[in-house]
Amino acid sequence: MRKWIGIAAGVGLALGVAGQAVAAQPSEQQVRQLFEVMHMSQMFSQMNSQMAGVMGQAVPCVPASYWQGFIDANGSQELLGRMVPIYQSHFTADDVAGLLKFYQSPLGQKVITQMPLTMAEGMKVGQQWGRERGQAMIQQLQQKGTLDAQGRCPASPAASAPKPVSKSGH
The missing domain is CATH 1.10.225 (NK-Lysin)
Incomplete structure (x- = not known):
């Protein structure tokens, strides 16, 4: 039994060393x-x-x-x-x-030269999409009454009620 454990440990160690080399x-x-x-x-x-x-x-x-x-x-x-x-x-x-x-490689060099351009164009598309998506979501919230016509949260009753004046005058 010890012999098999020793062999298994040796194989495991060898595989571990080989894995580290890779x-x-x-x-x-x-x-x-x-x-x-x-x-x-x-x-x-x-x-x-x-x-x-x-x-x-x-x-x-x-x-x-x-x-x-x-x-x-x-x-x-x-x-x-x-x-x-x-x-x-x-x-x-x-x-x-x-x-x-x-x-x-030629393809790698093309990636290097074209990636900045494709990323810049992709950022513009992403910004435009983000604006359109944000506007659509705000419109949905306005239709539901969650936001007012200006895109703000409507005043809650607690926010619009006058604040009580403290007895100390502050």
Whole structure:
């Protein structure tokens, strides 16, 4: 009996070690290579330009050009460095190797170039849908009397009743 337990433990240990080898963490170099293939620095630059425009409108007394340097080359490298451990914790070395193979392919490169555009278009569609859906739901609530014509909660009897004055005069 002990012999079988020992063999079972040995097989379990061997399988566990093999499983750990398959799920090895990607190296920093491997993750950084993925970032390069995915053009992450260029994405940061595009995000920076968009942010500069938004901040220029939000804070009109500061020129938009001021915000353009928010994610400069050093900032981009710092941000990528902070992202490496995140990728290492969510992807195995084999995952990153597969992603590298995909993103180096023509289809992967198309995904990289087209994804920002499709996401932006999808966000516009989602915002429009959200406005339409919200308006329809508000109309339903107005028809039921849950909301008034201005889309607010009708005054409850307790809210419209005068508040009693305390005896202390406050």
